[in-house]
Amino acid sequence: MLPDFKGKNVLDLGCGFGWHCRYAIENGAKSVMGIDLSEKMLTRAQEINKLEGILYERRALEGLDYPAKQFDIILSSLTLHYIESFDTMAQNIYQWLTSGGYFIFSVEHPVFTAEGGQDWIYNKNGEKTCWPVDSYFIEGKRNTTFLGENVTKYHRTLTSYLNTLLKNGFKIKKIIEPEPSPEMLKEIPEMKDELRRPMMLLISAEK
């Protein structure tokens, strides 16, 4: 899924603790710009993933502005479902990329975000009956809680993600809906629930 990082200028949108920034540098990237809104996350990133060539910056993704063709690879891991306009983001990313550059990102899967509650349906015995899908074509805000905090996410259909990329000029190179490996299923039996519904969507697109 990931391209060759050797000599590449990389931007990581929503870098969190900086693990992907580290990965890029360790795989030969020339420079990595890690952007996140969370001061806490960036402080931790500076502690555990501070390497030469990585620059962390606290910014909202919506306010970013770079010259055209500034980056060869733009990454974003589980961040863009917090952004209201994927179209604006995709347009900007296309501009910031060099020709032949890659935009590789993961988001929560539309099947995971559609209904909004982000929990299974349970039967009387407390067993998981199925994963609920609802309001699939009603895009927009979903208010949910994560570790006791209120969180706003944006649901988009699969069509929105893919056609927004195509419309903005990207070529779709690969799509992955990650599922647990046989080894993982053997070691962590609870993982078998992850075969029941897709939770994430990974897309690789080329300018």
Next chain:
Amino acid sequence: MLPDFKGKNVLDLGCGFGWHCRYAIENGAKSVMGIDLSEKMLTRAQEINKLEGILYERRALEGLDYPAKQFDIILSSLTLHYIESFDTMAQNIYQWLTSGGYFIFSVEHPVFTAEGGQDWIYNKNGEKTCWPVDSYFIEGKRNTTFLGENVTKYHRTLTSYLNTLLKNGFKIKKIIEPEPSPEMLKEIPEMKDELRRPMMLLISAEK
């Protein structure tokens, strides 16, 4: 979604009553080959959609064999989820298409086929609570009933559909998850349930 049919040689896999064959000829196609396994459907197609340039043939899709670059456009409407190997089908279709040719098809959406029962979850009052998703990553047979008949369909993930196309050399041009229009929603109030989960997936791919 549909390309220009003028002067094109068209193949329709699972042509049913021949409506798409008619559409292609009426929009300028040079020839249309309509394939279906159902004698009943083809008899009806011969009655209502018999036009010069259309040839209907009763064949199983798995047994088809054409010379390379025989067709400019290959269509398939709600048929390929009855086929066990989409990979083999996609390989063949790629061979049969001219360079720059189009493969445009619809299938039942993975969200629609995953759980297998193909019905909503209802509450005690008989109201639709949500659409169930289960066994998403367990691809293969789903036995369901349609109009009292047992029907075998094959569930595939979204990843399978898209990456099988990419792997076989296709470029993905457009994806649609059809949803009812505002006019339809106004005229047929029950249609609003069709906003709750995706039922179909349409893909346009270019060789």
